[in-house]
Amino acid sequence: MKLVPKSPNGGSRKAEPLLSGGVPGFKKPVSRSRTIRIDFRNVAIAPESLMDKFVIRGGNPLVGSVRISGAKNAALPAMAAAILTDEPVILENIPDVRDIHTERNLLVSMGADVELGYGRASHRTTISCNNLVNPEAAYELVKTMRASTLVLGPLLARMGRARVSQPGGCAIGARPIDLHIKGLERLGATIKQEHGYIEASAERLHGGHIIFDKITVTGTEDLMMAATLAQGETIMENCAREPEVTDLAALLTKMGAKIEGAGTHTIRIHGVKKLHGARHRIIPDRIEAGTFVIAAVLTGGDLQLTNCDPSHLGSLIQKLEECGVSIKAGTDSMRVTNGHQLVAADISTEEFPGFPTDMQAQYMTLATQSQGTSIITENIFENRFMHAHELVRMGANIRVEGSRAIVRGKTPLSSAAVQCSDLRASASLVIAALVADGETIIDRVYHVDRGYERIEEKLKGVGAQIRRIGEILPKRAAAPSVVA
Ligand code: EPZ
Helix, strand or coil, rough: EEEEEEECCCCCCCCCHHCCCCCCCCCCCCCCCCCCCHHHHHHHHHHHHCCCCCCEEECCCEEEEEEECHHHHHHHHHHHHHHCCCCCCCCCCCCCCHHHHHHHHHHHHHEEEECCHHHHHHCCCCEEEECCCCCCCCCHCCCCCHHHHHHHHHCCCHHHHEEECCCCCECCCCCCCHHHHHHHCCCCEEEEEEEEEEECCCCCCCCCEEEECCEEEEEEEHHHHHCCCCCCCEEEECCEEEEEEEEHHHHHCCCCCCCCCEEEEEEEEEECCCCCEEEEEEEHHHHHHHHHHHHHHHHCCCCEEEECCHHHHHHHHHHHHHHCEEEEEECEEEEEECCCCCCCEEEEECCCEEEEEHHHHHHHHHHHEEEEEEEECCCCCCCCHHHHHHHHHHCEEEEEEEEEEEEEECCCEEEEEEEEEHHHHHHHHHHHHHEECCCEEEEECCHHCCCEEEEEHHHHHHCEEEEEECCHHHHHCCCCCCCC
């Protein structure tokens, strides 16, 4: 993915790799790890990378070692948490993915100072929100990444007001944020919704008792952040227990917040007057790790994953062992070897520690190669089977009935031109292409770039035949599929 300096009329000039001096007047620092200050208001996503495709020749076992990046879904709330203090917050192990760049744009648009690490420090960012002038998350940014709404609670708590665009619908479901709003109102916020924006204000939030109607990950994170600066105690029940929630609480505690119970269904927050700066290392990305585990299993590889945390993947590892896979898990690494015929096993997606919905699509690809019938039940999002239609184009036998998909295997997969519809659906297609016979062309890979750091380089590094290409290909490729 390329970031390019915006031309004066807001369009984008010719693409130049960012960190090798793309920015006008940028001089390469001499030392190996210095931070550079980049004015993200003048950087845009190179339009042509929105047309990128992957060409993958299947049939190569993945052999070797892959280093897992930091978790996108932990980094995003952690960056929003920087709003809660006027002192610098230093975050390490930040993944270099598109959503992180969007979040940086968002923070800078409010007046934050974002420094990006370089060289050995390239996964570090320092965020200073000592001069927030514009507590607003504009539609232009929120529409590209719904997690932008995570700034709502922190802005309200720190600035006493916030204007955040309603996120609107998403490929995988309606995904309203009514529970965020209800929670903030219980902490004393006045909230109006008009012209597609949420206008929130509160002199100072006060503690309260919140019972979430439904378990919501970013809802728990948003309210937890807001409550850190509220007057008095907040008790939140039916909270999400995802590792990303616990990681955010760890950062907030380093910033001086008083939080108990993160990682359980009940979280208590004793509000404080002020928070201070901190340095925090983001947890590894369990979904990226799970994606590589399934890719290794299906290609019959022998893969070592490093910088990961197997304890965050208990339900996936258990399910794969049920399918006949052997996984050696260490404290921060995993080794996946597979030579056996997979047997079918059902899954149903649940909140953590249940089977993660963000691994459902990748598991569906695995089920197409398992002997027998696997029933996949999606309980979290109402429209998260878009990938099934593309897998059928590659020869899979899948029938979708409402929130269930019935997968009959094993069926050989053959190459085809397919397209991504959302982040995790894209991962399932990349894995299918690694297994399929022939050369598969995957369109709209900008979805992959949102949450996977340099996936094609990581895959190539362990033996996959994959390359990223631009617009030229369509002339030679089979007509792309029509997705409803
Ligand atoms: C987080 O989304 C993740 N995103 C998602 O990962 C993940 O799929 C999801 O949690 C579930 O694990 C980030 O952390 C940035 P929810 P979030 O609120 O918080 C309903 C990926 O691939 N709901 O836990 O938005 C909602 O519609 C992404 O990396 C309400 O009804 O999910 C859904 O059905 C995709 N009202 C359910 O709750 C609300 O106010 C769970 O959603 C909030 C949620």
